[in-house]
Amino acid sequence: MTTTLPATAIPATLIDGDGIGPEIVTAAVEVLEAAGGRFEWDVQLAGMEGLAKTGDPLPEATIASIRRTRLALKGPLTTPVGGGYRSVNVALRKTFTLFANVRPGRSLFRGGRYEDVDLVLVRENTEGLYVGVEHFIPIDDDPRAVAEASGIITRFGCRRIARFAFEYALRHGRKKVTVVHKANILKKLTGLFLETALDIGREYQGRLQIEERIVDNCAMQLVIDPQQFDVILTTNMFGDILSDEIAGLVGGLGTTPGANIGANAAIFEAVHGSAPDIAGQGIANPTAVIMAGAMMLDYIGLTGPAERVRRAVFLTLDEDRIRTRDLGGRATTAELTRAVVKRVQAEA
Ligand code: NAI
Numbered sequence: 062m063t064t065t066l067p068a069t070a071i072p073a074t075l076i077d078g079d080g081i082g083p084e085i086v087t088a089a090v091e092v093l094e095a096a097g098g099r100f101e102w103d104v105q106l107a108g109m110e111g112l113a114k115t116g117d118p119l120p121e122a123t124i125a126s127i128r129r130t131r132l133a134l135k136g137p138l139t140t141p142v143g144g145g146y147r148s149v150n151v152a153l154r155k156t157f158t159l160f161a162n163v164r165p166g167r168s169l170f171r172g173g174r175y176e177d178v179d180l181v182l183v184r185e186n187t188e189g190l191y192v193g194v195e196h197f198i199p200i201d202d203d204p205r206a207v208a209e210a211s212g213i214i215t216r217f218g219c220r221r222i223a224r225f226a227f228e229y230a231l232r233h234g235r236k237k238v239t240v241v242h243k244a245n246i247l248k249k250l251t252g253l254f255l256e257t258a259l260d261i262g263r264e265y266q267g268r269l270q271i272e273e274r275i276v277d278n279c280a281m282q283l284v285i286d287p288q289q290f291d292v293i294l295t296t297n298m299f300g301d302i303l304s305d306e307i308a309g310l311v312g313g314l315g316t317t318p319g320a321n322i323g324a325n326a327a328i329f330e331a332v333h334g335s336a337p338d339i340a341g342q343g344i345a346n347p348t349a350v351i352m353a354g355a356m357m358l359d360y361i362g363l364t365g366p367a368e369r370v371r372r373a374v375f376l377t378l379d380e381d382r383i384r385t386r387d388l389g390g391r392a393t394t395a396e397l398t399r400a401v402v403k404r405v406q407a408e409a
């Protein structure tokens with residue numbers, strides 16, 4: 062396999078995160094290094110660890126580091142309940158305008174629920190029904206008689222995410238993009254999204270097949286025949302829901318990575334949270350954050366090492382049948398990591 066190895070190490074911010082974060086992030090760093098991804102890690106704090114050590118779940122130093130490196134690998138962060146703390150994940154998304162959420166769903170071993178699933182969901186990350194514009198309307202003595210929420214979608218935002226999805230598809234050798242919407246009911250809110258995506262799509266005629274699907278039908282089709290999908294482009298809330306459905310198709314939360322990408326920064330992470338129920342036991346599945354690391358390698362153009370990581374993970378889970386408990390196996394985090402590193406080295 063040909064690989065392009067960087068002459069110098071690439072500066073990147075590393076956030077261990079909370080709960081199982083330190084265990085799985087360490088695993089990912091080991092695998093990335095074995096694959097030839099040379100990073101100059103700037104280790105920073107966030108989440109509960111940030112709060113404990115600096116009094117802030119999103120310390121200024123962490124923001125400054127990402128502003129400098131524009132690249133981060135991040136473990137999951139526990140959002141402190143109560144105390145008025147903002148969600149660090151939402152704050153990061155806002156601070157760096159990470160408008161695209163990219164979540165690949167890929168079968169990583171045979172004998173799972175579905176085989177040969179290989180699709181990517183591109184979710185708009187800043188608009189829609191998740192903008193948080195909502196309120197109650199009191200009637201008589203009921204202060205919460207009516208709840209009202211506004212979804213906000215802009216043509217600017219639609220253009221930006223549509224172009225991102227089409228360019229992503231081309232760059233990754235994908236053939237088809239399915240625009241998922243509910244324009245039959247939410248005629249204006251998701252109608253604008255559909256109209257704009259198809260508009261931009263015309264520029265890609267002959268290079269990409271672009272189709273549309275109503276979200277409920279898409280949800281069913283994903284279960285009946287997930288192999289028909291290649292890239293799915295959708296709005297914030299539909300993307301949130303469908304990406305968890307897709308994770309369920311291909312082995313669950315322990316294996317699915319995600320990237321939050323904006324014009325000025327990109328943050329790579331697992332889709333799952335800090336899993337406090339198994340933290341510190343050395344049994345967490347590091348696959349999702351390892352795969353997030355592979356996405357990070359892709360993002361900076363190290364496609365050779367990225368493919369090597371993905372292949373090593375596949376061979377470890379599928380051929381070697383070394384799996385953690387969430388995948389029905391008995392391997393510890395360290396055992397799975399060692400096996401993946403061995404496979405990565407054998408691929409070199
Ligand atoms: P979770 O994803 O942490 O855990 C859900 C279930 O999946 C648990 O049973 C857990 O043991 C299991 N699980 C998750 N990842 C696993 C792995 N790698 N290997 C094996 N099993 C795994 O979701 P939960 O419990 O709802 O959230 C816990 C905390 O994480 C909360 O504070 C939440 O706010 C935060 N969170 C952070 C995210 C982020 O930083 N991106 C995303 C989702 C939740």
Ligand code: MG
Nearest residue numbers: 301302304305
């Ligand atoms: Mg979600």
